[in-house]
Amino acid sequence: MDSNKKYWKGLEELNQTPAFVKGSKSEFAESIPVEDVLNEAGLSTKTPRRDFLKALGFGLGAVTLAACNRTPIHKAVPYVIKPEEITPGIPNYYASSFNGQSVIVRTREGRPISLEANRNSIGLNQGTDATTTASVLDLYDMSKLHNPQIGHKDVEWSALDATVIAALNKATASAKQITIVSNTVNSPTTLASIAQLAAKYPTTNHVQVDAVSYSGIIEANRTSFGKAVVPSYHFGNAQVVVSVAADFLGSWLAGEEHTQDFIRNRDHKTLKSGKMSRHIQFESGLSMTGSNADVRIAIKPSEEGAVLISLYNAITGANLSGGVTANKKAATAIQLTAKELQSNQRNAVVVSGSNDVNVQTLVNAINSALGAYGSIIDLDNYSKQYQGSDAAFQQFIANANAGQVGVAFFLNSNPVYDYYKSEDVKNALAKVEFTLSFSDRADETATTLKAIAPTSNFLESWGDASSKEGYFTVVQPTINPVFNTRQAEQSLLIWAGNTSSIYDFVKQNWEATILAGTGKDWKQVLQTGFIYKGTNSGSFYTFNGDVQSAASAVTALDKSIAGEVELRLYESTGMRDGRYANNAYLQELPDPISKVTWGNYAAINPKFAEQIGVGENGVVKVEANGYSVELPALLQPGQAMGTVSIAVGYGRYLVGKAGNNVGENAFPFAKLVNGTVQFSSKATIEKVAGTYELAQTQTHHTIEGRNIIRETSFAKYLQDPNSESGRFSDTHKTYDLWNKFESPGHKWVMAIDLNACTGCGSCIVACNVENNIPVVGRDEVRRRREMHWLRIDRYYTIQDVNEQNEVVGYTEEKKIKHLQDFESVTVVHQPMLCQHCDHAPCETVCPVLATVHSSEGLNHMAYNRCFGTRYCANNCPYKVRRFNWFNYWNDSRFDNYLNNEFTQLVLNPDVTTRSRGVMEKCSMCIQRIQAGKLQAKIENRKLKDGDVTMACQAACSANAIIFGDANDPESEVAKALRNERVYYVLEEINVQPNIGYMTKVRNTFEA
Amino acid sequence: MRNISSVLGRFTKGITLSFLMLFAIHSTSQAQDVKEGETLFKANCTTCHKVDRKVTGPALAGMSERHSEEWLVSWIRNSQAMIKAGDPAAVAIYEEYNKLAMTAFTQFSDDQIKNIIAYVKAEEVKLAEKANTPGGGEAGATGSSDANTWMIVGLIGLVVVTVLVIVILNRVIRSLENVILNNQAAILEAEAKNEEYTENKFAKFAKAFVKNKKLVGFAVLMLVALLAVGGWKTMWNIGVHEGYQPVQPIKFSHQIHAGVNQIECQYCHGGAFKSKNASIPSANVCMNCHNTVTAADHYDGELSPEIAKIYRALDYNPDTKEYGNNPKPIEWVRIHNLPDFAYFNHSQHVVVAGVECQTCHGPIENMEEVYQYSPLTMKWCVDCHKETEVNVDNKYYDDLIAAHEKLKKGEKVTAAMMGGLECGKCHY
Secondary structure (H helix, E strand, O other): OOOOOOOEOOHHHHHOOHHHHHHHHOOOOOOOOHHHHHHHHOOOOOOOHHHHHHHHHHHHHHHHHHHOOOOOOOEEOOOOOOOOOOOOOOOEEEEEEEOOEEEEEEEEOOEEEEEEEOOOOOOOOOOOOHHHHHHHHHHOOOOOOOOOEEOOEEOOHHHHHHHHHHHHHHHHHOOOEEEEEEOOOOOHHHHHHHHHHHHHOOOEEEEEOOOOOOHHHHHHHHHHHOOOOEEEEOHHHOOEEEEEOOOOOOOOOOHHHHHHHHHOOOOHHHHHOOOOOEEEEEEOOOOHHHHOOOEEEEOOHHHHHHHHHHHHHHHHOOOOOOOOOOOHHHHHHHHHHHHHHHHOOOOEEEEEOOOOHHHHHHHHHHHHHHOOEOOOEEEEEEEOOOOOOHHHHHHHHHHHHOOOEEEEEEEOOOHHHHOOOHHHHHHHHHOOOEEEEOOOOOOOOHHHOOEEOOOOOHHHOOEEEEEEOOEEEEEOOOOOOOOOOOOHHHHHHHHOOOOOOHHHHHHHHHHHHHOOOOOOOHHHHHHHOEEEOOOOOOOOOOOOOOHHHHHHHHHHHHHHHOOOEEEEEEEEOOOEOOOOOOOHHHHOOOOOOOOEEOOOOEEEOHHHHHHHOOOOOEEEEEEEOOEEEEEEEEEOOOOOOOEEEEEEOOOOOOOOOOOOOOOOOOHHHOEEEOOEEEOEEEEEEEEEEEEOOOEEOOOOOOOOOOOOOOEEEHHHHHHOOOOOOOOHHHHOOOOOOOOOOOOOOOOEEEEEEOOOOOOOOHHHHHHHHHOOOOOOOHHHHHOOOOOOOOEEEEEEEEEEEOOOOOEEEEOOHHHHOOOOOOOOEEEEEEEEOOOOOOOOHHHHHOOOOOEEEOOOOOEEEOOOOOOOOOHHHHHOOOOOOEEOOOOHHHOHHHOOOOOOOOHHHHOOOOOOOOOOOOEEOOOOOHHHHHHHHHHHHHOOOOOOOOOOOOHHHHHOOOOOEEEEEOOOOOOHHHHHHOOOOEEEOOHHHOOOOOEEEEOEEEOOOEO | OHHHHHHHHHHHHHHHHHHHHHHHHHHOOOOHHHHHHHHHHHHHOOOOOOOOOOOOOOOOOOHHHHOOHHHHHHHHHOHHHHHHHOOHHHHHHHHHOOOOOOOOOOOOOHHHHHHHHHHHHHHHHHHHHHHHOOOHHHHHHHHHHOOOHHHHHHHHHHHHHHHHHHHHHHHHHHHHHHHHHHOHHHHHHHHHHHHHHHHHHHHHHHHHHHHOHHHHHHHHHHHHHHHHHHHHHHHHOOOOOOOOOOOOOOOOOHHHHHHHOOOOHHHHOHHHHOOOOOOOOOHHHHHHHHOOOOOHHHOOOOOOHHHHHHHHHHOEEOOOOEEOOOOOOOOEEOOOOOOOOOOOOHHHHHHHOOOOHHHHHOOHHHOOOOOOOOOOOHHHHHHHHHHOEOOOOOHHHHHHHHHOHHHHOOOOOEOHHHHHOOHHHOOO
């Protein structure tokens, strides 16, 4: 191992700040004030004997009285008429879809409790992102409206219908427009129901606008290829991927799908065959995608255009002006990158996260020159996830202001919050005669409107989606509407005078259009959940754009945002555009990079922070485009100097208990340039008074700099697959103090591929949902009391890179402090969960045997036995045990989501809700293991590999988590663990963990 | 005296009960042909017929007056043939009951059919008697329904002995009083002496006791030990509800359903074979039988009030045979309450292990009202896991058995050896 290579979780650890050192020594952030109790206020000399006796007497009496209560009577209420398909205690599964992804909904006794990807769906992703897994909680959200409203007063649906129809008739009579404003609608049914309305009221028009817009790409493709679409990308076919500020594994377009495709080219199976793609990222803020890049160059937002111009010049030999000149590092990197790209013609692609037409035109020109169309970029089976048009929404506002709009409906659209000029929207809407929102809650836009027709949750609705050309998924309800809601499509049909039920409408629509010619019927679709109409064959596309003028426009754009400080807005992995802001699971999901929960922040480079005089917990005021906001500063290694990154999606004020006033709204920083809403601009930043402690899980549960990350380069790996795996058992003989644990039946183990894990965190949310893990809230996270059984540790390291961008080694620890900047950090993500050690240190210290080993190699945790000494957590070298400081689900202090009987219906009935004072940790989804075994026993057969899956494993699109039985030599996990890259974390202390990790392999430029 | 009178009261009650029982037993002995008729009737006819009222078919009371015996015999044997032949009475009945054909019983001999008719006649007579003497049958029913005959006999014995003892004691007291009256003076003297003596003696003993520190210590220790043992035993039984028998919203009798009528457990508790929950049947399952079974013969021809509760739950009108729109679920009181942290799966035990329901739930087929038979403590679970052999024929265990060192030696394979004692198998 490189002895001089240092990995660190956060700057506190790197700098060894006193607070960090103190914190790392104790398992728990705050010790219990035992001494205080014993010394002063408690049982000291001041307490007379009488008081003691009084206390004792009261205590005894209270305990006796408490023990005398009668056993509570539990009612058992069976169905009056049991639905045929339901057997209490057995889950039912239904195919449905969420945001166009085919999913399987698991229901128990008629209530949905979790979502998993539909593994049988062709061409769609097999894992789920955090928002998908968390979405089941939204069904049980108490902040939703219970009834339709007119003027903030509950009304009957019939009254609302009468009002709406009158308004529609009036608008039609006076030839005013009826506008439906929505985010992208790709559902054939929704489009058909809008068409029905348009047929009845001819002045109807439909405006699609997305909070995070991709209209730049659509426009660019229209001018370049004559096809106004967002293409779909097949990163799996790419040998070289260059991304200029596109978080394509995270929030950019279809992040999960990209992850699955991209990682397929880098995971353990591909590496075994000696192949791996290379990923080069140019960006200002450290994004999740950037953290997974093989080579990452920090640039300012104003250099993005220049990088692309330089790349274009280097690849095509053209001589456009405006290339990179100032940034030497970037300039050399571009030359290397261009060489890579050219030598991988047709297997290389460049993507950009910009929403500017000219930038995207330039990207199109580069990709066209690289021959990426057809192989990697697919314009035939294009993506339909983002079709919003910024120009169309502009037009709507202009029309409204001109008094031409009679009726406006808002469907999944909240422009008062997420449009950059909120006031303009409000003013324009005030001039519309009748306005209505289909929002499920009285959100920022809905409260300014005249009426709300709350739509049902997708788990209560019939519908469909078509996220890609040729792919159709069905949405089927798994529960009756809980509140008095009605899905928007049904409302539209009723207002259009169509009396058919939404079920009949969806079914007829499918039978008439989608199913025709597929040979499948409606019932089959309900079972499989999707229809795949085959890939459209690749047409040939020639680039017809004007590169010259695009380049000069790009240079002009760069100049307009160039400044001493530049701001770049981004979508965070969990919160996205703010739609899911009331989802407590997502609020508490640590950001993949900063590990911040519950709020956004201004990310700046630590050295830059030093320059402007901001330290840890500092607060800064960021100003741009006439809007300013005060935000806590986050010292982010890897952030480009002179840049600040802020996440959108926060600062909602009318979303519900959990999400109200979390963070600050960053949407107003955006501006309209060249007809599209863009997220980069010139800014100023200054320190302001005060401190703010972010709820950051970054350095919690530290492993004190022990050597637990093993990383190698692809070149070294090719020479020796064992490289850097540093397996302890190869060189040392170990001795056992304990008897060997025998696992004659099953031995449950896991393999985690560090090269596949992108750190997205969807496994964390899946684990939360499956195992009833409570959300603890911002304050408790600050006290290091987050309950996540599975966390993803993010480690930074700094590489020494020479002029040619070749890695020559790793910066030694003592040199790190003298670095000029913290721009070139590299990151490794490591999922960390209970390692189910065969020699578990936690087991030996438990005084009551609450945690013991099983014959299947699992470390069991009996909650009812635990009485909370917390010795085990103290003794766990992996820091994966969590203590319940409170009854989070039944304590008014944690009233953010679960504190009511309704929301508690989301809990998985097969897993105990833990009470205050007990320890918990990853159980290896033992309820799933037991269920799988029981099924095999009932069916009188052996357990097959794949019969049991973990919740985290099922959620992982990258297939980074492999679980199974090590006693079955043919199981996937047994095969994976035979890989040369496998090492066990802290193997040297001989705790014999059961989770093997595979080394991180980075395809760097080697010296 | 109050004691004695209450004891005597119980005594008389016991005697009355036993007499009534004797009466009940006696009254059941009847003629042989009627008995055979009863068996046949119950096996073949009750689905559609009742003696006292119309169900699917007509009420049978008075049929012998309405028709001749030959007519009845041929009707019962094959009514359709009679209708085809054009018998006016047969056709009339057929028309009256919406052309609902009665099942033909060609397998019966004439005698058998006559026996059935005799039984129906006997039932008619009984009904008439019942109508004349209201409440007459009830006492008998109470007597016979009491299963604990032995207990009553024992009680009677006990009462007799107690009465004897009291009488003897009274005699002794009276003779002693006589003696006292005779020797009043002498006794007074002796008493005074005695008092002094006892006082001295007691004080002496107390002093000696207090002085002897070891003895005091021992006594205190014993007291503490006694309290501890008592406390320990009580504590262990906190939350153990063996014998828990709450009052249920419907007086449902497992004895009638599972015991007398031999209905399979699975018919109502199908979940036990598929799922972790045995599941209480929904009201529509009850209706499979109680659509026609109204137990009216036990309630003077009226609908049983307990069955009426099912109808109410379903909002079902037995006269119009229609369901309303206002069903309300029956809220049973849960008897077996496992804590939340213990996972128990019925199908694991019933299907995989083949455990009889009675192993845990006790003689359920004899329970008029269900009570918790087993303690449901962890010790109870664990004890069973230690003893119960695993059904190794299940293919699931193939690899496991092959790998297990101990099992190769041919030892008994218990659930415990398969990991059935591990915490995480039940607690998660």
